[in-house]
Amino acid sequence: MNKRPKTSSGERVHLSSSMDMSSASQLEQSKPLMEADVQFDSWAEKAMRNFIFEVGLGPRFVYLTSFKEMLQTVHNRDVEIPTYESMLREELKETQHRAMQLKQEWKKSGCSIIMDSWKSRCGTKSFISVLVHCSKGMYFLRSIDVSGILEDMDELASVFSRVVDDVGACNIVQVIRNDASPHMRMAWHYVQKEHDHSFFVPPCADFCINLLLEKIAAFDHVSEVLRKAKEITRFIYGNVLAYELVGRYIDDGEILSNSCLKSVAEFITLDRLVSVKENLVEMFSSPEWVSSDRSTRMFNPLDWISSGFSTTTSLFRHICGIVKTDGAFWCAAADVLKITKPFIDVLLKLESEDCPMGILYDTMASAKDIMHNLGDKYGDILHWVDEIWYGYLHSPLHAAGHMLNPRVFYKDPSCDDPELSGRIEACTTAIAKGHYDPGRLKAQIEVYKGRSGSFGSDSAIQQIVETPQVVWWSAHGTDTPELQSFATRVLRQTCFGAKRYNISRQVLEEAHETRGADLEELYRGLEYAHHNRRFASAAPLIGGLSGDQCGKPGRKLGSDWFLYPRHRQHIVIGSSNT
Numbered sequence: 001m002n003k004r005p006k007t008s009s010g011e012r013v014h015l016s017s018s019m020d021m022s023s024a025s026q027l028e029q030s031k032p033l034m035e036a037d038v039q040f041d042s043w044a045e046k047a048m049r050n051f052i053f054e055v056g057l058g059p060r061f062v063y064l065t066s067f068k069e070m071l072q073t074v075h076n077r078d079v080e081i082p083t084y085e086s087m088l089r090e091e092l093k094e095t096q097h098r099a100m101q102l103k104q105e106w107k108k109s110g111c112s113i114i115m116d117s118w119k120s121r122c123g124t125k126s127f128i129s130v131l132v133h134c135s136k137g138m139y140f141l142r143s144i145d146v147s148g149i150l151e152d153m154d155e156l157a158s159v160f161s162r163v164v165d166d167v168g169a170c171n172i173v174q175v176i177r178n179d180a181s182p183h184m185r186m187a188w189h190y191v192q193k194e195h196d197h198s199f200f201v202p203p204c205a206d207f208c209i210n211l212l213l214e215k216i217a218a219f220d221h222v223s224e225v226l227r228k229a230k231e232i233t234r235f236i237y238g239n240v241l242a243y244e245l246v247g248r249y250i251d252d253g254e255i256l257s258n259s260c261l262k263s264v265a266e267f268i269t270l271d272r273l274v275s276v277k278e279n280l281v282e283m284f285s286s287p288e289w290v291s292s293d294r295s296t297r298m299f300n301p302l303d304w305i306s307s308g309f310s311t312t313t314s315l316f317r318h319i320c321g322i323v324k325t326d327g328a329f330w331c332a333a334a335d336v337l338k339i340t341k342p343f344i345d346v347l348l349k350l351e352s353e354d355c356p357m358g359i360l361y362d363t364m365a366s367a368k369d370i371m372h373n374l375g376d377k378y379g380d381i382l383h384w385v386d387e388i389w390y391g392y393l394h395s396p397l398h399a400a401g402h403m404l405n406p407r408v409f410y411k412d413p414s415c416d417d418p419e420l421s422g423r424i425e426a427c428t429t430a431i432a433k434g435h436y437d438p439g440r441l442k443a444q445i446e447v448y449k450g451r452s453g454s455f456g457s458d459s460a461i462q463q464i465v466e467t468p469q470v471v472w473w474s475a476h477g478t479d480t481p482e483l484q485s486f487a488t489r490v491l492r493q494t495c496f497g498a499k500r501y502n503i504s505r506q507v508l509e510e511a512h513e514t515r516g517a518d519l520e521e522l523y524r525g526l527e528y529a530h531h532n533r534r535f536a537s538a539a540p541l542i543g544g545l546s547g548d549q550c551g552k553p554g555r556k557l558g559s560d561w562f563l564y565p566r567h568r569q570h571i572v573i574g575s576s577n578t
Contacts, residue, residue: 044075045082045087048071048081048087049087049090049091050533052084052087053087053088053091053526053529053530053533054530054533054534054537055530056504056506056507056526056530058510058523058526059084059085059522062081062084062087063084068081084522085522088522088525088526088529091529091533092525092528092529095528095529095532095533098139098532098536099139099532101136102132102134102136102137102139105134105135105136106132106134106167106168106171107168107171109134109135109488109489109492110134110171110172110173110489110492110493111132111133111134111167111171111172111173111493112132112133112134112172112173112174112175112176112493112494113130113131113132113133113163113164113167113172113174113175113176114129114130114131114132114133114138114175114176114204114494114497114498115128115129115130115160115163115175115176115177115178115179116128116129116130116131116178116497116498116499117177117178117179117184118505120509121509124147125145125147125512126145126146126147126150127143127144127145127146127147127505127508127509127512128143128144128146129142129143129144129498129505129508129531130142130143130144130163131498131535132167133493133494134492135470135492137535137536138498138501138535138538139532139535140527140528140531140532140535141163141166141167142528143508143511143512143527144159145512146159150181150183151183152183153183153186153187153190156183156184156187157187157188157190157191160175160187160188160191161191161194164191164195169195169198169199170198170434170435172198172199173199173200173397173431173489173490173493174199174200174201174202174397174493175188175199175200175201176201176202176203176204176494176495176496176497177201177202177203177204177207178203178204178206178207178497178498178499180203180207180211180392185201188201189201196433197430198430198431198433198434199430199431200395200396200397200427200430202392202393202395202397202398202495203392203393204495204496204497205346205347205350205356205360205393205495205496206261206264206347206496206497206499206500206542207497208388208392208393209264209343209344209346209347209388210261210262210263210264211263211388211392212343212384212385212388213263213264213266213267213340213343213344214262214263215381215384215388216336216339216340216381216384217263217266217267219380219381221332221336222336222339224332225270225329225332225333225336226266226270228322228326228329229269229270229273229333230560230561231318231319231322232273232280232319232322232323233255233256233269233273233561233562234560234561234562235315235316235319236255236280236562237256237562238562239316241288241289241292242283242289245283245286245288245289246283248283249276249279249280249282249283249286250276250279254272255269255272255273255276256269256272256557256561256562257269257272257543257544257556257557258543258544258556259542259543259544259556260499260500260502260541260542260544260556261499261542261556262556262557262558264344264347264542265544265556265557266557266561267336267337267340267341267344268344268543269557269561270333270336270337270340271337271341271344273333274330274333274334274337277323277330280323281323281324284320284323284324285324338370338374339371339374339378339381342366342367342370342371343367345363345367346360346363346364346367347496347542348542348543349363350363350495350496350542351496351500351540351541351542354468354469354470355401355405355468355469355470355491355492356494356495356496357397357398357401357490357491357492357493357494357495358401358402358404358405358407358408358469358491359401359405359408360393360398360401360402360495361398361399361401361402361408362402362405362408362412364389364393367385368385368386368389371385394423395423396423396424396426396427396430397427397490397493398495399420399423399424399427400423400424400427400428400431400490401490401491401493401495402420403420403424404469404473404486404487404490404491405469405491406455406460406464406469406472407464407465407469409449410451410464424445425442427490428441428442428445428486431486431489431490432486435485435486435489436482436485436486437482440482441482441483441486444480444482444483445483447479447480447483448477448480448483453479453480454476454477454478454479455476455477455479457476459475459476460472460475460476463475463476469487469491470487470488470491470492473487473488473491474488496540496542500540500541500542501534501535501538501539501540501541502538502541502544503531503534503535503538507526507527507530507531508527508531510523510526510527511523511524511526511527544556
């Protein structure tokens, strides 16, 4: 298990390493600053640099004549912009300063490595983005091209061991993955064994619940509901007049979800569609709609031919029939949402909570209870709920977070059942290694369970509901210092992955394109600077960015949910009198 990735013939692993100050120095020597008659002032240069690296623009954009002309127009004079290399060098210095602050927090409160597995746009290459999350923010470490070693557990384990070494095993509380493949699981098992199982490797909560929703969507009665919902949204976003009227008849003018997770986006969209049913009935009955010949005009009419509609009039009648008179569809849609909404609510609650680790166990249990209360007709779906829960999310770390959340622990006697207690003990044993005396920690947990000492004070009890969990422990855990530190270490961890940050992977792919050594170093620097700048300001949003922010609605849903207007030319298929 001391092997390193192959770098000669055969399978090859490309590592886009996190940039260090030596890399920045190499860039500094690569090109001198341009001499200019009029130099940018420091504020203007910083603003331009912020824009370039937040967007992730490569050097080919910055050296475009039109880019320079734009800046000259703004300044109303001829200016010589700094070189791309000099701006990247300054950006890397700032990035390294932030990295040093984050690494101090890793040592103090622990951190979570996030292994974000993904495929290239063409689907032929496999990558992993390695991120490190702590209470102070997210940090981009590197991306790895694992295309050639996906089924080689030794090579995968070697790559993962390097990641653990770079972050520091003693700082790691967990490694979150969004890949359930057996090779990934086994490779991480090897790495855990190397480090005496001192950290956990749970799957990402977002990945698990999205997988559950994907399984639910495959059931016949659910897929039929989704099929009709897609027909409605495709028509609304593809019809000239409906596209204009939806903004008037629906409050925020948006039905499609921009969630970063496809199955989550589908069911959020279905929920929105059901919630605006009456608005749609009103819209399709309005004078603007009924009296206008534009109701039969589509943005991309040829896209509908393959759907079996020879004219837009027959299509319109079909959609209006679903919206206005298909009561069975709307009832079935409402029933589907009874199943899916509790699990989407889990993801939303994790986002709104300062310490998501402390509520995952409880919110999933509540969602399962809602499912059980719906009756036996959902037995097949309940099977998948249990499969995901017990097979993926039932982690000792999540159990410990549950116990350490006083809001949950002190109101629910089941928190102390033998099965849960066993998982909590497994967590305390693992995390205590190198940090706490296990015996003292166990004794202090008993003090907490019994509400002894400061845990039983009036202020501790009064502040349970309103005070954030970590703040509560800081105020009331002083009599049990090891447990206080342990609780902070666990509760500060996240349980979701990178997709909530809605970061584009285009720059990541560009960093792995074959280039000369100088350009390769430059693009790796861009990758590192761009993602750390984005993570410094981006907030995790399960609902995704708004349509305005990301440029178009429903970007994860695809063309089966909407036909994004390619042009505004109004064309009618066939006769409007058909």
